[in-house]
Amino acid sequence: MTAPKSATAPLSASNVVPFVEPLKAVRDSRPLRLITCGSVDDGKSTLIGRLLWDTKAVKEDQAATLKRDSGSQNDLGLPDFALLLDGLQAEREQGITIDVAYRYFATDRRSFIVADTPGHEQYTRNMATGASTADLAILLVDARAGLLEQTRRHATIASLMGIKQFVLAVNKIDLVSYDKAIFEKISHDFKELALSLGVRHVTAIPMSALKGENVVYDGRAAMPWYDGPTLVETLELATTRSAQAGAFRLPVQRVSRPGESFRGYQGTVAGGSVKPGDSVTILPSGMVANVSRIVTFDLVRNAAVAGDAITLVLDRQVDVSRGDMIVSMDGQPMTGLNFDAHLVALQPGGIEPAKRYWLKSGARRQRVTITPVSQLELSSGKWKPHHETLAMNAIGKVHLSFDEVAVFDPYEQNRATGAFIIIDPDTNNTVAGGMVTAKRADLGGIHREGERVLLSLPADLADELMASEAFSARRDDVDIRRVSAARAADILDEIE
């Protein structure tokens, strides 16, 4: 298996050195957000340091501070990049990385925002944070070690958070004598892993971050057998995630009423596009109106697309307030009281069943109860039934139950309107991040009105009944709990 070739002709190295020539007046791309996954052992600090160094994002005085602090350099005469990256005092003292950090570098084609997350300590929590805004994940492996269990963990979390583009950085290729066969074996294994997660855009690159081969500058001299792109070339050509293709969504952040004559709804377009004359629905109320104007500071615009921060003026007096969502009339999101979601627990207390939390999504904050259903076993990638508290760093499938109508799109379709955070009302801390997968029938099961019958049956007879067509046709109306005969007797006695 060979590495995929880039879609366009390879760039010469001279194209990717920024800020030496005057910047072009207009850059043709939006910034790419990416996350790096791997540990210190894989050479992650060195890789990021190399990216910043070779794109001239590190200035001389910063390098001098580094040299003063470390008093040492590596054998190539470069500063200790790990010190550059670990910005907090405790990190420098303990030689560990604590928290997500954001790095910035640019080539003359594009600028990049890197979420740099620690590989070991609290990796799930920090990775989920960094991955939430990322368009692409770089998964780093040591060529000597190949894929590890942590590679699977990182890939699984990244794909769960909606990242659809992976770069496999096979680092320290110099330490295996630039062996093509080793690179091909690792990239083959990784592509199988990625496919099992539903990720098809995978680029594998052999590199030496320490020597700067195939990071910013090509490593052809050492690896003539590799004719694919460098890391930076791959990043320049990656796509940013955009919700422009979907239906129009505007979560209302704020109502602007500077005077009696003006009433505008301010927010960032979270999906699709809008233009004057469009018919819209306000959710959750369901009222309808037409767009009369799109106001921005610069000029009255004739259209706005996903990502634009705008002020929308409607053609009639309707009741719209912060937290409402203005949506296209012919492509509406899901509304309801019950949803399915994936959730990552972020704090030591975990996520407790039956506790009432705050959920914030877009500009809307509302009360929610969370019922865990299963938990992801990261080592195997399998979901195991789990109905108890989800501990910190656990990833679970959950049911969300609201007191008031909630509005979501599936996260797969729209990251902005499918994502939410959970806030603990006792501490005000952010205790989970989540992604809505589907809506649940609001009136199914025990919540359905009308008369119900409780049966206590031997398990084998129940199984036979449930296999019938009549049963499966109305599966959503049925609640089932498997308990011991004694417990069933207790429950029925209680009803008497």
Added chain:
Amino acid sequence: MHIHTSEYDPHSKDQIAKPPLDPHLKALENEAIHIFREVAAEFDKPVMLYSIGKDSSVLLHLARKAFFPGRVPFPLLHIDTGWKFAEMIAFRDLMAEKYDLDLVTHTNPRGKSEGVTPFTHGSALYTDIMKTEALRQALDAGGYDAAFGGARRDEEASRAKERIYSFRTPEHRWDPRNQRPELWNIYNGMIRKGESVRAFPLSNWTEVDIWRYIQAENIPLVPLYYAAERPYVERDGMMILAEDPRLELLPGETVQHGMIRFRTLGCFPLTGAIRSTATTLDAVIAELEIATVSERQGRAIDRDQSGSMEKKKREGYF
């Protein structure tokens, strides 16, 4: 006072002539406006820290955009140490008048009562009293529960790890090891009484982005950012502007004249100039693109030690 750029007027006839922002700057602008609106909607009493520098100028411009056609719905707070460049104060007052802003200024009374100056107390102690302590005084006096600042993550290592909503205790302390996770663009603004949040709409901007945005949007700046023939003295390896009569020459120092400008603006005795011939914005950007040192290199307060910014931030500095 001469302002270098003509202010862009959205209602003038030549608005068509203004080219659209490139997608990169547009994305940064959208993100900043989103943060401004979110904070203004979620908090009872926000305030914007206004330091008069280039980042503050961009911040102010974005605030005006975020709330257009309304006016900026919160006051601007300037912590005046008493040692700012005279041109900065004149520019501040001009902006407040021109854009109909509520301007609040505060100076720590200890400056006068105890004679705290950058010359007598050293940069670290002076900064602690006249900036950090003054800021805490002003925030407490105003009862502000959210304060916008123009800090960028690319400025300094500890800032690279700071959230966009940076939670502060009632004592204004930042606990870098115990920050709230921040996912997507969903910000947690829930606080108890007395607690507050510092909000940083420019978190993801770099210095180059700031300058390119100033250029694209024609944002007015304090003229000190542009090179001119100015008097200066050399002290501790820095070129200090020699205009203020309170600057006393030390033995061996003489006032020199030359073409200089400033990459950042703070208190004049603590801010070093660079030699430059860049008298226009284009020339400033051209210089920046070949610069090999970071902008904070000219700031004495950052050089005391590595980690000094983190220490100041823990104590309540921005």
